[in-house]
Amino acid sequence: MQEYQKGTQCLHAGYVPESGEPRNIPIVQSTTFRYGSSEAMGALFDLEAEGYFYTRLQNPTSDRVAAKICALEGGTAAMLTSSGQAANFFAVFNICSAGDHVVASAAIYGGTFNLFAVTMKRMGIDFTFVDPNCSEEELNAAFQPNTKAVFGETIANPALIVLDIEKFSRAAHAHGVPLIVDNTFATPVGCRPFQWGADIVTHSTTKYMDGHANCVGGAIVDSGSFDWTRYPDRYPGLCTPDESYHGVTYTERFGLGGAYITKATVQLMRDFGATPAPMNAYLLNVGLETLHLRMPQHCANALAVAKFVQKHPKIAWVNYPGLEGDKYHDLAQKYMPKGTCGVVTFGVKGGRKAAETFMAGLKLASIATHVADAKTCVLHPASSTHRQLSEAELAAAGVSADLIRLSVGIEDITDILADLEQALDQV
Numbered sequence: 001m002q003e004y005q006k007g008t009q010c011l012h013a014g015y016v017p018e019s020g021e022p023r024n025i026p027i028v029q030s031t032t033f034r035y036g037s038s039e040a041m042g043a044l045f046d047l048e049a050e051g052y053f054y055t056r057l058q059n060p061t062s063d064r065v066a067a068k069i070c071a072l073e074g075g076t077a078a079m080l081t082s083s084g085q086a087a088n089f090f091a092v093f094n095i096c097s098a099g100d101h102v103v104a105s106a107a108i109y110g111g112t113f114n115l116f117a118v119t120m121k122r123m124g125i126d127f128t129f130v131d132p133n134c135s136e137e138e139l140n141a142a143f144q145p146n147t148k149a150v151f152g153e154t155i156a157n158p159a160l161i162v163l164d165i166e167k168f169s170r171a172a173h174a175h176g177v178p179l180i181v182d183n184t185f186a187t188p189v190g191c192r193p194f195q196w197g198a199d200i201v202t203h204s205t206t207k208y209m210d211g212h213a214n215c216v217g218g219a220i221v222d223s224g225s226f227d228w229t230r231y232p233d234r235y236p237g238l239c240t241p242d243e244s245y246h247g248v249t250y251t252e253r254f255g256l257g258g259a260y261i262t263k264a265t266v267q268l269m270r271d272f273g274a275t276p277a278p279m280n281a282y283l284l285n286v287g288l289e290t291l292h293l294r295m296p297q298h299c300a301n302a303l304a305v306a307k308f309v310q311k312h313p314k315i316a317w318v319n320y321p322g323l324e325g326d327k328y329h330d331l332a333q334k335y336m337p338k339g340t341c342g343v344v345t346f347g348v349k350g351g352r353k354a355a356e357t358f359m360a361g362l363k364l365a366s367i368a369t370h371v372a373d374a375k376t377c378v379l380h381p382a383s384s385t386h387r388q389l390s391e392a393e394l395a396a397a398g399v400s401a402d403l404i405r406l407s408v409g410i411e412d413i414t415d416i417l418a419d420l421e422q423a424l425d426q427v
Contacts, residue, residue, distance in 0.1 A: 084204020098124025169197025
């Protein structure tokens with residue numbers, strides 16, 4: 001397919017029907033696929049032929065939606081997972097094993113922090129969390145001889161800290177490791193991290209990509225630009241024979257553009273089975289078709305909310321990288337000049353109790369764990385998504401005890417502001 005603009009890609013990338021085929025991506029609701037001979041199926045198991053044999057690994061519906069996301073990000077290969085958590089786990093675990101080390105920004109989603117700091121630590125993988133605002137010298141000092149990757153979020157959830165992608169990319173590449181960037185909040189409509197030096201991008205597609213709270217999902221996209229073969233001792237899983245697939249070497253068989261995603265699919269998806277249901281992939285695609293229309297509205301509404309609360313006498317502070325004067329406004333203008341996201345964070349004067357009173361008074365906005373939805377929703381992260389973190393970890397993640405995360409939807413902005421005003425009147 002020719003290189004269409006993002007709005008056209010949202011509708012057409014990943015699937016071009018032939019004459020007489022379904023206009024929409026078909027839902028292939030089947031666990032298994034029939035073949036005429038054992039030899040034909042054997043070729044699939046040996047990775048000598050393309051095709052499908054079991055939906056736990058791959059499914060045509062999911063692959064077509066993954067191809068759309070790949071096109072939007074400008075990558076060479078992509079895969080869907082059952083959740084954003086699964087995507088981040090696979091993205092790191094695909095190149096790390098017990099005894100390895102990863103450098104990560106401390107300002108990341110609480111669930112991802114716990115995945116790295118607790119669960120993957122039990123698997124023998126250590127993480128060093130760095131302040132995203134650290135100097136290049138401090139960042140470089142975090143690397144160890146066994147470091148295998150660097151991880152960060154384009155816009156941190158919920159701290160709204162904008163990652164200096166080029167700074168983290170320079171450090172990663174200077175040490176011969178890839179930069180993995182979670183691009184959930186910005187989406188490829190707002191930012192394409194590959195253009196700034198990232199090597200692998202992940203998404204919680206549950207958020208803006210789906211956009212309607214229909215289904216949980218995740219995605220991993222490979223840029224195809226990181227040369228694993230330069231470091232065969234560091235990445236033996238990609239550069240040496242895999243005996244579980246009759247000695248295939250992924251970089252030799254699938255090239256730099258396909259090795260990473262192929263390995264993640266045939267090894268990790270095979271063994272962990274964190275695959276999305278075909279119906280979920282279909283619903284994700286429905287959301288993707290309007291992503292380019294929704295994101296500008298989310299950003300415009302969020303900016304209006306940020307300006308409103310900034311001037312309100314009962315608000316102690318506000319963070320929104322699209323707001324002039326925000327600490328991360330310059331970085332946001334550099335990486336996301338057309339808009340950042342629809343999430344605004346702020347604190348109500350009076351601390352946690354005032355925050356609870358405010359949230360209870362909202363009528364249009366829903367108190368929900370979800371974020372980045374077409375409908376406005378609100379959350380107090382310190383007592384929900386980030387409640388497992390200590391005070392020090394909360395501070396490192398940029399999450400204060402009074403922080404309210406408002407995910408601004410695409411309702412009429414007049415109604416959103418009126419709801420905020422009447423709720424603040426009750427504080």
